[in-house]
Amino acid sequence: MSMRKSLAVIALGAPLALVACGGGEKSEAPASTPASSQAAAPADTAGGGAAAKGSASISGKVSFDGTAPAPEKIKVSADPYCQKEHKDGLERKVVDVKDGGLKDVFVYVKSGVTGSYPAPTTPVELDQTGCMYKPHIVALQVGQPLKIVNNDETLHNIHPRPAVNPEFNIGQPRKGMESSRTFDKKEVMIPVGCDVHPWMRSYISVLDHPFFAVTDEDGKYEIKGLPPGDYEVEAVHEKLKTQDGKVTLKDGEKATLDLAYKG
Amino acid sequence: MGWRHRFSVLLVAATLALIFVGGLVTSTGSGLSVPDWPLSYGMVMPPMVGGVFFEHGHRMVASAVGFLTLVLAVWTARQEPRRGVRRLAWAALGVVIAQGVLGGLTVLFLLPTPISVTHACLAQTFFCITIALAYATSREWLSAAPARDDVASLRGAAFLATGAVFVQLLLGAVMRHIGAGLAVPDFPRMYGRWVPPPDVLERAPVLVHLSHRAGALVVLVLVARLAWRAGRAGDARLARPAWLALALVLVQIALGATTVLTAKAVLPTTAHVATGAAILGLCWLTTLRSRRLLRLPDRTAAVAVPLGDPALS
Numbered sequence: 001m002s003m004r005k006s007l008a009v010i011a012l013g014a015p016l017a018l019v020a021c022g023g024g025e026k027s028e029a030p031a032s033t034p035a036s037s038q039a040a041a042p043a044d045t046a047g048g049g050a051a052a053k054g055s056a057s058i059s060g061k062v063s064f065d066g067t068a069p070a071p072e073k074i075k076v077s078a079d080p081y082c083q084k085e086h087k088d089g090l091e092r093k094v095v096d097v098k099d100g101g102l103k104d105v106f107v108y109v110k111s112g113v114t115g116s117y118p119a120p121t122t123p124v125e126l127d128q129t130g131c132m133y134k135p136h137i138v139a140l141q142v143g144q145p146l147k148i149v150n151n152d153e154t155l156h157n158i159h160p161r162p163a164v165n166p167e168f169n170i171g172q173p174r175k176g177m178e179s180s181r182t183f184d185k186k187e188v189m190i191p192v193g194c195d196v197h198p199w200m201r202s203y204i205s206v207l208d209h210p211f212f213a214v215t216d217e218d219g220k221y222e223i224k225g226l227p228p229g230d231y232e233v234e235a236v237h238e239k240l241k242t243q244d245g246k247v248t249l250k251d252g253e254k255a256t257l258d259l260a261y262k263g
Numbered sequence: 264m265g266w267r268h269r270f271s272v273l274l275v276a277a278t279l280a281l282i283f284v285g286g287l288v289t290s291t292g293s294g295l296s297v298p299d300w301p302l303s304y305g306m307v308m309p310p311m312v313g314g315v316f317f318e319h320g321h322r323m324v325a326s327a328v329g330f331l332t333l334v335l336a337v338w339t340a341r342q343e344p345r346r347g348v349r350r351l352a353w354a355a356l357g358v359v360i361a362q363g364v365l366g367g368l369t370v371l372f373l374l375p376t377p378i379s380v381t382h383a384c385l386a387q388t389f390f391c392i393t394i395a396l397a398y399a400t401s402r403e404w405l406s407a408a409p410a411r412d413d414v415a416s417l418r419g420a421a422f423l424a425t426g427a428v429f430v431q432l433l434l435g436a437v438m439r440h441i442g443a444g445l446a447v448p449d450f451p452r453m454y455g456r457w458v459p460p461p462d463v464l465e466r467a468p469v470l471v472h473l474s475h476r477a478g479a480l481v482v483l484v485l486v487a488r489l490a491w492r493a494g495r496a497g498d499a500r501l502a503r504p505a506w507l508a509l510a511l512v513l514v515q516i517a518l519g520a521t522t523v524l525t526a527k528a529v530l531p532t533t534a535h536v537a538t539g540a541a542i543l544g545l546c547w548l549t550t551l552r553s554r555r556l557l558r559l560p561d562r563t564a565a566v567a568v569p570l571g572d573p574a575l576s
Contacts, residue, residue, distance in 0.1 A: 079312040154312060157298045167373050169295050173304035195296035196313035 053115060054227030056249040060256050062219045062235050064102040066263015068095040074199040081154040082131035082197060090132075092199065094239050095263075101219020102261060104137045105237045106189060106205050108212035109223065110244070112231035117209045119143035123180065126192070126202060128156045128172070133192065133202035137214045137238075142186055142206055148172070148179045155196060160204060162190040169195075189236050203238055227251075235259045267338055271397035274331045277324075278390045279540060284317075284324045285386060286536035289439060290529045293317035294374050300367035318370075325363060332359045335396065348399045355392045362389055376440045383436035387429065390540055391547045398551050403500065409558035415492040417501060418557060421550040424482075424489040424508075428543045431478040435539060438475050443468035444532070447476070450523045479516055486512050486546065493549060501552055508545035511538055 071091040076082040082090075096103040123145035127134045131152060140146055148158050150172035158179065159169040164187040170179050183190075183206040194200040205212065213221040215235075223233075228251045235243045243259040288294050296314025303309045303319045311319060332355050339352035362385050369378040398404055438444055446468035453459035453473065463469045486509050493505035515538045521531040 078314075078316070081312070155304055155310060155315070157296060159295055159298070169298040169373055171298040171304045173306065173309065194313075195293060196315055198292060198314065 053117075054225055054249075055252045056226045056228060056254070057222060057224045058109075058226065058231070058233060058247055058249070058255050058257050059220070059222035060258040062102045062105045062107065062215050062221065062237075062243070063100045063258065063260045064095060064097045064219075064240070064263060065100070065260055068093070068097045068263065076131060076197070076199065079131065079154055079197060081152065085130040085152075090199070095237075096217070098217050098219070101215070101217070102237065102240075103215055103217045103219060104135075105215040105219070105221070105235050105259075106137050106139060106203070106212065107215065107221045107223065107233065107235045107259075108139070108188070108205065108207060109209065109226070110232045110234040112229050113209045113211060114229070115227075117141065119182075120210075121145070123147035125149060126158075126204075127151055128158075128194070128200070131197050131200060133200055135202070135214070137203050137205070138192075139205040139207070139212050139214060140183070141210060142184065142208045143182055145180050145182055146204065148181070150175055150177045156194045156200070157196055158192065159195055160190050160192045162187055165190065165206070189238065201238075205236075228253075233257055233259075237261065265402075267335070267342060268397060268400040268402075270331075270335060270338070271393065271400055274328070274335055275390070275393045275397050275544070277328050277331055278386075278393050279537065279544070281321075281324050281328050282386055282390065282540045283533060283537040284321050285383075286533040287529065288317045288321045289379075290527070290532045290536075291317050294379075295370065297322075297370065300370045322366075325366065329359050329363060332356050332393075339396070343400075345399075348396070351392065351396055351399070355389065355396060358385065358389045358392060362386060374440070376437070379440040380433070380436045383440070384429075384433055387432050387540055387543055390544055394544050394547055395551060398548065398555075403552075404555055407555055409556065411497075411557060412560040413496075413553065413557035414560060415495040417489070417492045417496050418550075418553045418559070420485075420489045420492045421505070421546060421553045424485040425543065425546040425550050427478075427482050427485045428539070428546050431475070431482050432539050432543060434471065434475045434478050435536075438468075438471045439536075441468060441471065443472045444527050445523065446472040448523065450520045476519075479512075479519065482542075483512050483516070486542070489546065489549060493553075496553075496557065498556060501549060501556060504545045504549045504552070508542050508549065511542045511545065514538060515542060 071093045074090040074092055076086050076090050119141040121144075124138060124140040125147045126138050127149050129151040131154070138146070148170075150156055153175045155171065155173040157169055157171045159167075161167060162183075164185045165183045168181065172179065183204070186206050186208045188205045188207075190204045190206070192202040192204055211223050211226055213223050215221045226249055228249050230248045231246065233245045233247060240261045243261060245257045245259055247255050247257050249255055291314060293314030293316075297303045297309070297318045299305065303315070303322065309315055309319055336352040336356040340349055343349050343352070362382065365378060365382040365385060369375065369382055372378060438446075446466065447453050447459070447463075449455065453476075454463055459469070459473060464473075486505070490502075490505040490509040493501045496502065515535065518531050518535040518538055522528070522535050525531055
C-alpha cells in the first residue's frame, strides 16, 4: 500500500473508530421527548387528578407493627456534588415509621371502579434534588404526563424498569433540564433508578382511574370522589409488599379503612 | 518487523485491559449510566461521576484500542509481505469497529441479552485475533519451522481446550447478562446439596448457572490434559503457556467461588471475567505454537509397522 493510501485510510478510519467506540461531536440535546409543557402539579402526595364522579371517600392509616429495619447508610462519594449536598452522609429509611404510621405506601382502589376517567393534562412531577428523587412514590393516570426535572448541578439518567409499559432511559446532564413521558398501561410500583447514582430509587404507579393516594409521614391517606359501590383497596409498600381491604360505600359516605403490616 | 511485533503485543495487553474495564461496567451495574451513544450525555467528555466513570471510561479505553488497531492495520498493510497477515490485520479492524457498534447498540436498546452476550464474546474473539497478529510477527514464527513430530497429539488437545474455554466464556456471558450469577447462591454445594434438588432445575437461570459450573470442570480436565501433553512435547515454548493456563484455571475456579460467596463483589467478579480471557489467550497461543512448532507424525509408517508385525497376525 502506498503512503498516500495509508494516510487516506487513517484519515477516514480514525473518526469512524472514535465514533464506533463512543467519541464524537458535542451535542446539547438530551434524549427526551417532551409530551407536555404545562405547569407541574404538586406531587408530594400523589393523588387522583381527574374529575371524580362521586362524593364518598375512604381514609385511614397504614400502620407497621414491629421493629423497622435500621436505616441504610448510603455512600455518595462517587459524585462530589452529591457528597457536598450530604456532608453528614445520607441515610434511607426503607421502612419509615412514625408513631406506628408507615410512610410512602401506595394505596389504591384495586377493583370495583366503573366508568372511564380521562387522564388529567396537568403533569405529575418527579424531581431530582440533592441526588435523591422527590417524591419517593409517584402516582398518575394512564396518559397523564410525568414531568421529570433535574434540580441538581450534576447529571442524572432516569431509567424506569417497568414490566408492562415500555422501558426507557433518558439523560439530563444539566441543572434545570426537564423531560416528559406518559405511560400507556396501568402498572403499580414501577421501580425507577439512576444508574449514575445507584442509591436513587423511586416508584411510579400508573392507574386508569384517579382513586389512589400515598401515605404521609403519619401513615395517613385519603381517597376522595368515589361513587357508591363495593371496592377492594390495596396498599403496596416497596419492601413490605401488599395489604388488602374491602369497603362498601354509599353516596357521600366517609369510610375508614386502616391497614396494617407486621414486621 | 520487530517494532510492529512489539506494537502488536501492546495491542494484546491493551485488549486484555479493555476486557477488564468492560467487565467493570457490568459488575458495577453502570451499563446504562450513559443513556446515549456515540456521545455521552451529548458530550465527548462528560463529568466522570458515579457510573459514568465506568461506562464512559470503557468507551475511552475502547476508543484507544480501536485507534491502536487502526494503526496496526495500516502499518501491516504497508510492511507485511504475507497476504494472510495483512488480511488478519484488516479483519481485526473490522471486528473492533463492529464491537464498538455492538457496544452502542446494547446501550441504545437497554442491554438486550443477545447483543450484550455477542458484545462479550466478540471481545474474546478480537483478543484472539490480536494474539494471532502478535505471534505471526514474532521472531519465533518467522524463524521456526516444524522441527519435531506431534507425538503427544498436542495440536488437537490445544484446539479442543481453546474451543472449550470459548464455550465456557459464552456460557459465562449468558449467565452474567441474564442475571443468573447468583441463581445458585452457595458454593461448592448447590442449594445445600452436592446434587441440586430437582425442582430448582426447572428454572432457566439455575440451569445456565449450573452449566457454567459444569463447564468449569470440563475446562479443568481439558486444560490439564493440554498441560500434560505440552509437558511431554519437550519444548518449553509449548509447556509454559499450557501450564500457566492450568494454574489460571485453578485461580479462576477460586474467583468464581468468591464471586458467588461475596454476592458478586465488583473486584472478584471482574477479575473472573479478565482471567477467563487470559486462559483463552494462553490456550489459543498454545494452539498457534503447536501448529507452528510441531508437525503431524507420519501415520502411514505408524500403521504399516503393526500390520506387518507377525505377533499381531
